[in-house]
Amino acid sequence: MRSKNKIKDEGRDTVKRIGILTSGGDCQGLNASIRGVAKALYAHYGSDGIEIYGIIDGYRGLIYGEYRQMKQEDFSGILTRGGTILGTSRQPFKLMRVVDENSVDKVKAMKEHYKELKLDCLVILGGNGTQKTANLLCEEGLNVVSLPKTIDNDLWGTDMTFGFQSAVDIATNVIDCIHTTATSHGRVFIVEVMGHKVGWLTLYAGIAGGADIILIPEIPYDIQSVIQTVKARTGSGKNFSILAVAEGAISKELAALPKKKKKAAIAELAYPSVSYKIAYEIEQATGQETRVTVPGHFQRGGSPCPYDRVLSTRFGAAAAQLIIQEKYGNMVSLINNQVVPVPLNQIAGKLKAVPVDSDIIQTARQIGITFGE
Secondary structure, three states, X not given: OOOOOOOOOOOOOOOEEEEEEEOOOOOOOHHHHHHHHHHHHHHHHOOOOEEEEEEOOOHHHHHHOOEEEOOHHHHOOOOOOOOOOOOXXXXXXXXXXXXXXXXXXXXXXXXXXXXXXXXXXXXXXXXXXXXXXXXXXXXXXXXXXXXXXXXXXXXXXXXXOEOHHHHHHHHHHHHHHHHHHHHHHOOEEEEEEOOOOOOHHHHHHHHHOOOOEEEXXXXXXXXXXXXXXXXXXXXXXOOOEEEEEEOOOOEHHHHOOOHHHHHHHHHOOOXXXXXXXXXXXXXXHHOOOEEEEOOHHHHHOXXXXXXXXXXXXXXXXXXXXXXXXXXXXXXXXXXXXXXXXXXXXXXXXXXXXXXXXXXXXXXXXXXXXXXXX
């Protein structure tokens, strides 16, 4: 819905007008980040010197002109709240320049509503696809500042994204709980962790939860190696095994296929997900009962952990400073524990995968965790 508040022309030079939107999948820390931006702006400009407009449901709201003028009290009591008070939606970047079924030119519409609101800057919170569209809007002449949001921690140009640590905590708790039932019943358990393209979340949760085998997209697995590890544990007197498997884990056979054939083979998988295929193969080869647990969207829900509350607040305050200094076209990033601006055109479209020779991979290997190679 459009705001019923008229956008005043008077005071144009003295009142700063900011739009905020959240795009893509929700995660913990969105509201904390929004709060950080708003509180820092109100602290600098005063309640009469700043107008903040909440864009409803992400880019869709900017496309169709759905927004509302926020009040200062809207940003109170949301530090610990999960989800996003502004709503969100997925608007694929590849379709942004495609005129939709309603004959709407999406990029043109977003620019028009930005001008209609007389915005000085648009603050965008989102992951990879969101950052690509943010950069596109920069190229179209809009003033943009963005914040890095994703439980996958796969955004190039920042050491950490908000939402990641909260998701690690949840996934780790699942593995912790599975341990007790696995040991009681002498089962093999697979915990499927979110992450289609990268394995940061699975890797951290797997190490923190004491998984025996970790399978991530960056390291294609050999099922015979996985089976051998399970058998070796059983042979040594350990009657259970825990696998942390990324939803995007892939076998060496599939990884070797050309892109189109690989995509087709994955689509034709006769199981709900790769974890169920692995479970079937382990049980057939070992005779040991094998179960799959999929926490799914639990990993992106609920209240942000204390670390994410602090990180989100730091990101929000830093984004506000970029607005105050009129340093547009940047994403706030965490590099060596310092929050710094990184140009959007340097990070948009780049994926931060787990380096297979990284220190954390080596740490996992050194304590006996295997990656199914």
